[in-house]
Amino acid sequence: MALKDIIGQENAIKILQGCIAKNRIPHALFFAGDEGIGKRLTAINFAKTLNCKNTEHRTQNTDNNNLPLGFEALRSEDSLGSGLCALGSDVIDSCDQCPSCTKIDKGNHPDVFVIGPEGDGGQIKVSVIRELEEALSYKPFEGTYKIAVIDNAEKMNQEASNAFLSTLEAPPSQSILVLISSRPDMLLGTIRSRCQRINFTPLPIDAMTNLLQENFKKLNHEQTLLISTLSGGRAGYALNEELITQRDMSFNILKLMLNRFEEELRDDSVSMEELFDWAQLWLRDMSVYKATGRADLLINRDLESDIKAIACDATLKDILKLARELYNIKINLNFNLNEKLTLNYTSLLMRKRLGKPEQINARRQ
Ligand SMILES: [Zn+2]
Known part of the structure; x- marks a missing residue:
């Protein structure tokens, strides 16, 4: 694939293409936006375009290159959305076929590095940043640029963040x-301020519905609408054929947590972050039903009876309170919480706010 094949991020891509066309590429970019929205895919295809053997790095609209006095300041703004790179952007893309493009796709290009959290703690450690600095200190072997993609950049621990900051201050x-981050607020402000930010935004529901109809001909109208809504405008999620299965598994775990907690309730197919995201959707539907009594306003309309059954004994106030509590727990997942203790505590909170286990058992029988 190439930049032109990425769905729903036309603005971000236009800015990047504009930067290449004008040969004004910031040394540090920050892609911010929800999980599953196309940030990593765009970063990889941006790297392909930069190092492609068949890409013409053209500079057009030369009038814009002779900047009037004061115009330069625009380029140092935090967001590129209104910056100069977006002006007069040229359609520029990788060929997706040359040896460089192929190597980047396979993850074995000597000048392109993709790092992310690893190990039990799910952190980016200082040793990884130091290795990256070392690799970046040499001239490119094959490509025009050395490109480092730091996925889930907010997972850099304190030491790694400080080391990375020095790289940003004196970029090779x-x-x-x-x-790349879906949690921009978790990154050090001093790191954010040294990067040019590009925001990635969700697709509107109509565009998502069209996209699904094009890609999944077998889906009927109701299924298309359900997946569009569940995906929250994130193409990466919507095009995942397992989305509804993942929802069902997560809801099932949450229902079981209302009754009891056992360590084996959660397997690796649903991450803790995903489980807490699905919990918010579940509670959203319960609170909407509780407040309005209208099943047609539910996102998970196919699970109407389940949602009604669990919501019936809880108060709206308690449901909203639980939603806030679970949101706070999700934020703290970044701080290496013990998984078993977290699930135990969550299970207790759910039972406290939504009702006693025996009441739910009784309703299910
Ligand atoms: Zn190429």
Whole structure:
């Protein structure tokens, strides 16, 4: 694939293409936006375009290159959305076929590095950042640029963040750093302020519905609408054929947590973050039903009877309170919480707010 094949991020891509066309590529970019929205895919295809053997790095609209006095300041703004790179952007893309493009796709290009959290703690450690710095200190072997993509950049621990900050302050020549995060607020402000930010936004529901109809001909109207809504405008989620299965599994775990907690309730197919995201959707539907009594306003309309059954004994106030409590727990997942203790505590909170286990058992029989 190439940049032109990425769905729903036309603005972000236009900005990047504009930067390449004008040969004004910031040494550090920060892609911010929800999980599953196309940030990593765009970063990889941006790297392909930068190092492609068949890409013409053209500079057009030369009038814009002679900047009037004061115009330069625009380029140092935090967001590129209104910056100069977006002006007069040229359609520029990778060929997706040359040896460089193929190597980047396979993850074995000597000048392109993709790092992310690893190990039990799910953190980006300082040793990884130091290795990256070392790799970036050499001139490119094959490509025009050395490109480092730091996925889930907010997972850099304190030591790694400080080390990375020094790289940002004195970036190696011919290197481009692309930070990716769905939690921009978790990154050090001093890191954010040294990067040019590009925002990735969700697709509107109509566009998502069209996309699904094009890609999944077998889906009927109701299924298309359900997946469009569940995906929250994130194409990566919507095009995942397992989305509804993942929802059902997560809801099932949550229902079981209302009754009891056992360690084996959760397997690796649903991450803790995903489980807490699905919990919010579940509670959203319960609160909407509780407040309005209208099943047609539910996102998970196919699970109407389940949602009604669990919501019936809880108060709206308690449901909203639980939603806030679970949201706070999800934020703290970044701080290495013990998984079993967290699930136990969550299970207790759910039972406290939504009702006693025996009441739910009784309703299910
Ligand atoms: Zn190519």
